[in-house]
Amino acid sequence: MNKLSLFVIALLTWLSLTWTLNYQDVLAGIAISLSITFLLGDIYVINPRKIFSPKRMFWFLYSLLVFSVYCIKANFIIAYRVLHPGLLISPGIVKVKTEMMSPLGRAFLANYITLTPGTLTVDIEGEYLYIHWIYVMTEDVERATGIIAGRFESILKRVFE
Amino acid sequence: MNEVIGLVIIGIGVAFNLLGCIGLVRLPDVYNRLQASTKCVTLGTWSILLGTFLICGFTAIGMKAILCGVLIAFASPTAAHALARGAHKAGIKLWERSVCDKYEEDGK
Incomplete structure (x- = not known):
């Protein structure tokens, strides 16, 4: 089942x-999909039932919408700060706590944070994320969790947990 | 009609990539510059790919543009994260006017 879903995804991509x-x-x-399935099938650990569940698909698409x-x-905002003659930035690395348990969910949260302009995930240590923030509003x-992670976390929880 | 919309979106993408390059030159340290480079990707490169898709539609070219967008969505933040972590581990300090560095305080 696990390998079959990997095969289907690889074939659809091809x-x-x-x-x-x-x-x-x-x-x-x-x-090619068969060789990928047999070479890399062991490190593909996602539960296939989660990928093809329509409810999770819906929340994933909704998270993409919120993200855009x-x-x-x-x-x-960042374009304005960078173009301003005074360079309106006060950067710093802040700590953010996540309640997400699954590793894939954490990875997606970190990627969403990095892709949002102004914040950049530097490291994940357990349940803490270290975020480089171009304009630190609060230490x-x-x-900081509410401002940076809160907007995505509640939606991503429905997708990955 | 689709072509006009596509060209406008490609124009927006090029403009935001230009802004990202200006940021790359103006911002002070390596972490802020990484911010500028990931900012390029989100609105800049995705807009260009989306414009390409709108112009070409569901053809071989348009589908490749969409797949490139998906690939970039995974590759770009991972690379930025790896570079930032590597720079911090190598001992590169934040800009002197930075507000706080919780990563340093926690002794990582």
Whole structure:
């Protein structure tokens, strides 16, 4: 089941990459997907039922939507700060606590934080994330968590847990 | 019509990539510069790829643009994270006007 889902994902990626249904391309795709499945199937540890559950898919798409809204907003703010003659920045590394338990969920949270302009994940230690913040509003762990991670965490929890 | 919208979105993407490059030059230390480079990716490169997809539609080129976007979404933050952590481990200090460094305080 686990390997089958990896095979399906690899084959779908291959088909969208080549974008033909010519039998030669499809056969090559099947061969490559099979070799990927047998070479890398052991390090692929996600529960396949979670990937194909429609509820989780929906929340994942919703998290992408929320992320793009924050991302566009933050892009304009950072662009203004960088273009301002006085360079309106006060950078620093703050600590953020996450309640997420699954490693994949933590990885996604860290990536969302990094892709949002203005924040950059430096390291994860247990349940703490160290975030480089271009404009530090608060050094307090609780409040920084609310501002940086809070907007994604509640949605990502529904996707990964 | 799709072509016009696509070209406008590509224009926005190029403008934001330019802003990211200006940030790369103006910002003071390695961490802030990494911020500028990841900022380029989000609105800049994704807009260019989205514009390409809108112009080409569901063809081989358009689908490759979408797959590139997905790949960048994983590769770019991972690379930025690895560079920032590596720089901190190598002992590169934050800019002198930085506010706080909790990572240093925790002795990592």
